[in-house]
Amino acid sequence: MIRYHAAWIVPIEGEPIRDGWVTVDRGRIVALGRRAANDATRGVELGDVAVMPGLVNAHTHLELSYLRDQIAPSSSFTAWARQIIDERRTRMQQSQRDPAVAAAIDTGIDECLRCGTAVIGDIGNTHAAFRKIAASPLAGVFFWELIGFNLDADERGFDAIVAHAIDDLKKLPAADRLRASLAAHAPYSVAPLFFRAIKKAVSRMPFVPCSVHLAENVEEVELLKTGGGPWKTLMKDIGSWNPGWTAPGVSPVQYLDDMGFLDSRLLAVHGVQMSAGDLETLRKRGVTLVTCPRSNGHTGAGVPPIVDFYESGVRVAIGTDSLASSPDLNVFAEVATLHALAPSVSPAALLESATIQGARALGLDADYGTIEPGKLSRLLAVDVPPGTGDVEEYLVSGIYPGQIRWLEAGSAGKAG
Numbered sequence: 001m002i003r004y005h006a007a008w009i010v011p012i013e014g015e016p017i018r019d020g021w022v023t024v025d026r027g028r029i030v031a032l033g034r035r036a037a038n039d040a041t042r043g044v045e046l047g048d049v050a051v052m053p054g055l056v057n058a059h060t061h062l063e064l065s066y067l068r069d070q071i072a073p074s075s076s077f078t079a080w081a082r083q084i085i086d087e088r089r090t091r092m093q094q095s096q097r098d099p100a101v102a103a104a105i106d107t108g109i110d111e112c113l114r115c116g117t118a119v120i121g122d123i124g125n126t127h128a129a130f131r132k133i134a135a136s137p138l139a140g141v142f143f144w145e146l147i148g149f150n151l152d153a154d155e156r157g158f159d160a161i162v163a164h165a166i167d168d169l170k171k172l173p174a175a176d177r178l179r180a181s182l183a184a185h186a187p188y189s190v191a192p193l194f195f196r197a198i199k200k201a202v203s204r205m206p207f208v209p210c211s212v213h214l215a216e217n218v219e220e221v222e223l224l225k226t227g228g229g230p231w232k233t234l235m236k237d238i239g240s241w242n243p244g245w246t247a248p249g250v251s252p253v254q255y256l257d258d259m260g261f262l263d264s265r266l267l268a269v270h271g272v273q274m275s276a277g278d279l280e281t282l283r284k285r286g287v288t289l290v291t292c293p294r295s296n297g298h299t300g301a302g303v304p305p306i307v308d309f310y311e312s313g314v315r316v317a318i319g320t321d322s323l324a325s326s327p328d329l330n331v332f333a334e335v336a337t338l339h340a341l342a343p344s345v346s347p348a349a350l351l352e353s354a355t356i357q358g359a360r361a362l363g364l365d366a367d368y369g370t371i372e373p374g375k376l377s378r379l380l381a382v383d384v385p386p387g388t389g390d391v392e393e394y395l396v397s398g399i400y401p402g403q404i405r406w407l408e409a410g411s412a413g414k415a416g
């Protein structure tokens with residue numbers, strides 16, 4: 001049993017505790033509270049730190065870490081996407097073997113840990129990152145992302161493609177803290193019958209979440225509304241256009257809702273182009289919206305309507321997205337961007353998004369996301385200036401890796 005004393009305990013579940021303590025034993029949290037003036041119980045004095053749960057990066061693509069600083073910022077999403085597609089067509093085919101791709105995944109994992117991330121939702125188009133994440137202290141969900149807009153298949157054909165993908169996931173080695181699931185890439189890159197097949201298959205799996213990039217850019221909205229625009233041109237250029245596809249004439253959210261794709265297992269990533277009505281639909285379906293504002297700025301998708309997200313009552317989690325569109329994998333930096341873009345959103349709500357909301361969306365909230373008795377003690381000690389009064393405000397204003405260390409848990413602990 002270890003008892004820690006700290007200037008602040010930030011449990012997320014409940015108000016921050018000034019002059020707090022938390023005890024951990026064999027990797028689990030036992031109890032926490034505030035030190036009374038006459039409390040002489042001995043403990044490890046951490047000093048001017050805020051103890052808080054490890055963060056959740058609910059959307060990243062570690063497989064793309066080799067693209068750090070390689071893809072120029074863009075003012076149009078489809079122009080940005082062209083750069084990525086070109087790059088991936090030359091490199092990703094060999095990613096399982098390319099040592100630079102593999103080494104960048106290792107570096108990305110190290111960076112996540114140094115930035116205080118305990119849990120990730122990682123998207124892969126190969127299985128290259130799975131084993132590396134499984135061998136690291138990170139917990140989370142690995143989503144194998146399916147793409148296909150013009151595949152020549154009927155309903156049974158798509159069911160077979162998805163069944164094959166699930167069989168492949170079952171061949172991955174068992175991992176204590178990492179589960180595998182499927183993701184659909186986006187409305188403009190996944191055929192309607194493919195969406196339905198993915199939904200059907202994931203619903204039959206024991207609880208695992210699913211993920212999709214949704215309402216990220218104006219070109220996507222235009223394609224679904226009119227059947228034309230830059231996405232159609234791009235898809236034709238790369239030989240992925242499906243001439244048999246008809247535009248539904250509705251928003252991306254409505255399109256997936258009409259297919260029955262939206263439910264409480266889904267992480268809908270980005271939402272830059274969502275209306276109030278779209279957000280209400282997500283809220284009703286229990287979908288978690290994952291916001292990645294720094295990536296949106298880099299790709300030309302624009303500024304997400306962050307205040308609308310929080311006012312709508314939808315669950316909001318946070319992702320850095322990949323190093324192809326984000327300068328780093330620091331969730332604290334993503335939070336600071338959210339805070340700067342939407343200062344009216346409470347720091348407490350942002351901290352929830354960076355912890356428990358992501359943990360819940362990924363199905364890992366029994367072990368992660370808050371400091372509560374029984375949960376894993378994957379806890380951070382973040383340096384704060386002496387005399388910090390509003391610790392939540394401080395934590396959402398930009399924390400750097402040098403301020404962060406992991407607390408000893410007694411042992412590493414295992415996800416139950």
Ligand SMILES: [Zn+2]
Pocket residue numbers: 059060061123213269321322
């Ligand atoms: Zn993404």
